[in-house]
Amino acid sequence: NAGVTQTPKFRVLKTGQSMTLLCAQDMNHEYMYWYRQDPGMGLRLIHYSVGEGTTAKGEVPDGYNVSRLKKQNFLLGLESAAPSQTSVYFCASTEPGRETQYFGPGTRLLVL
Template sequence: NAGVTQTPKFRVLKTGQSMTLLCAQDMNHEYMYWYRQDPGMGLRLIHYSVGEGTTAKGEVPDGYNVSRLKKQNFLLGLESAAPSQTSVYFCASRQPGRGTDTQYFGPGTRLTVL
């Protein structure tokens, strides 16, 4: 049981390049989330999904796109990377409902945009 995994762990991009971050979970969770973590700003929600084939915008969605084609995977895309997107990205998952409130986080992807 690997929990939540993220690929890659590190990446350096040049401004304007594109990339996709992959999140996978083996807990059969319905809900999945993408956050970015920046110093002094906590974790900010980028996009989330409440089930296969669904996506919704979070607090800071601009410049990112997501897809949830399979229940266990949640992809975060950067079409044209900007230096402002330099950050650590975390994926999380959980089951819906009261009593199953815990979000389980992956180990993160550190992205640098030059």
């Protein structure tokens, strides 16, 4: 039981490049979330999904897109990376009615 895994662990992009971050969970959780964490800041919600095939915007969605084609996977895409998207990205999952979210190890992204 791996819990929540994230791929890749670290990536360097040039401004304007695109990439996709992958989150996978093996707990059969319905809800999945993408957060970003910046220095001196708490975690801020980017996008979330309450089930396969559904996605919605969180607090800071601009510049990101997501897809949830399979229940166990939640993808976060950057179509044209900007230096302001340099951050650590965390994926989390949980079940309906549960407040506790389970987090992945994070993806550190540097945009030059």
